[in-house]
Amino acid sequence: MNSTRIASLDDIKRLVDTFYEKVRKDELIGPIFDDRIHDRWPQHLEKMYTFWQTVLLGEHTYYGSPFPPHAGLPVSHIHFEKWMELFIQTVDELFIGEIAEDAKWRAGKMAELFESKIKYYTGNPFKSLL
Numbered sequence: 484m485n486s487t488r489i490a491s492l493d494d495i496k497r498l499v500d501t502f503y504e505k506v507r508k509d510e511l512i513g514p515i516f517d518d519r520i521h522d523r524w525p526q527h528l529e530k531m532y533t534f535w536q537t538v539l540l541g542e543h544t545y546y547g548s549p550f551p552p553h554a555g556l557p558v559s560h561i562h563f564e565k566w567m568e569l570f571i572q573t574v575d576e577l578f579i580g581e582i583a584e585d586a587k588w589r590a591g592k593m594a595e596l597f598e599s600k601i602k603y604y605t606g607n608p609f610k611s612l613l
């Protein structure tokens with residue numbers, strides 16, 4: 484059983500790298516990422532390190548807006564379910580502790596928010612995307 488707590492940027496990198504390895508291999512959501520990201524995976528991973536470093540360690544290195552890149556993606560409930568399944572699997576494989584639990588909780592909240600925004604904007608295509 485693993486007994487590592489999320490405590491450093493190296494831990495965040497391991498979490499992000501392992502998660503997106505699973506994502507890229509997944510038949511349902513892998514192609515959605517690849518179609519948008521193409522050869523920019525190193526940049527995407529770098530950005531995701533800063534995102535989770537900010538959220539989980541309180542070290543403020545991410546200054547973006549998380550939602551806009553998702554607004555036009557061809558995703559619905561099943562895609563978010565798969566995303567969450569892989570994320571939870573990754574966290575539980577690698578880490579224990581309060582921050583690991585927080586990671587899963589926050590991911591779940593953001594997945595819910597993104598899903599409901601995407602549903603809303605799909606029904607109201609002329610609303611602002613922010």
Ligand code: HEM
Pocket residue numbers: 512515516519520523527530531534547548549550552553556558562563566589590593594597
């Ligand atoms: C099925 C679910 C999801 C898909 C298909 C998806 C896909 C993507 C794609 C294609 C990008 C843009 C990459 C680029 O063009 O460089 C992106 C960026 C990002 N995603 Fe997701 N995502 C999903 C769920 C989530 C969730 C639940 C979170 C939150 C925990 C999240 C957090 C982010 C962040 C922070 C960025 C970077 C935004 C920026 O540019 O500042 N994504 N995602």
